[in-house]
Amino acid sequence: MTYVGCSVKERFVNPLFEVFDGGDFILSSYRDIEDTLTNVRIYLSDPSEVDAASAALKRAVDIVGVSTQIECGEVPDEDWKLSYRRHFTIENIGRRLVSVPAWERIPEGDRIPIILDPGLAFGTGKHETTKACLEYIDELMPASGARASFLDMGCGSGILSIAAAKLGYSPVRGFDVDQEAVDASRENAAVNGVSIEFFRYGLGARDKRDLEGADIVVANILGPLLVRFVDEIAPCANRYLVVSGILTELYPDVLAAYVARGFTEVSHKTLGEWTTGLLSRSFACS
Secondary structure, rough: EEEEEEEEOOOHHHHHHHHOOOOOOOOEEOOOOOOOOOOEEEEEEOOOHHHHHHHOOOHHHHHOOOOOOOOEEEOHHHHHHHHHHHHHOOOOEEOOOEEEEEEEEOOOOOOOOEEOOOOOOOOOOOOOHHHHHHHHHHOOOOOOOOOOOOEEEOOOOHHHHHHHHHHHHOOEEEOOOHHHHHHHHHHHHHHHHHOEEEEEOOOOOOOOOOOOOEEEEEEEEHHHHHHHHHHHHHEEEEEEEEEEEEEEHHHHHHHHHHHHHEEEEEEEEEEOOOEEEEEOOOOOOO
């Protein structure tokens, strides 16, 4: 198996995934526990695609502004498969959830399993931003069992929407600008036995779509994008808005943008270099 990749600090991984536009090339990442840097790679079955893959990764690296060296190499197919699975294991999240890779047995106990194939799209529950969002989704579920609608902006693998549906939110909807992410979300939802409306849409699209309001909206995208598209995101949150994917030093700017649109901060969670905020509003969107 041929690969093209680079090594970056963890803070740059999510931005690279967000801006990477490599067509059929799929970006993946992993970090050994003893390493300080994360390996971002494109695995290729056809070595003749090395130049094209390198160029696609270089474009993303330049957009993010990280200094790193693009490298290529070879790994035995079996080693690649085993290393891929070694980095995605069962993990308890929050009070009631457990993330389970599709090849693992669902653990016994009362936790609600979210079954995923992490290779399909970004979002496994291990990244700090995803983990914080899952914790808030769990905490916000009404103890009374009352229904609350849910909208997932930037669904990735569908993990947040699937968790919401399994916790009892209804209806649940999610969208992503990447059709492959939408397809992955639909497949993961089917595996988990939940009904969710996933659709393709990009914030700031020329052809606007009526996104409709939801009681709980989660926007796990980059901090600058949360600010850029505040006037499209803010009106969709009827009660609570979870903003995530924010490097901690940028969180005050994001918070200020939403406070100016009538939100107040309920709380925030800082995990590693990332901060996720829970915001509320006292009036329904039109």
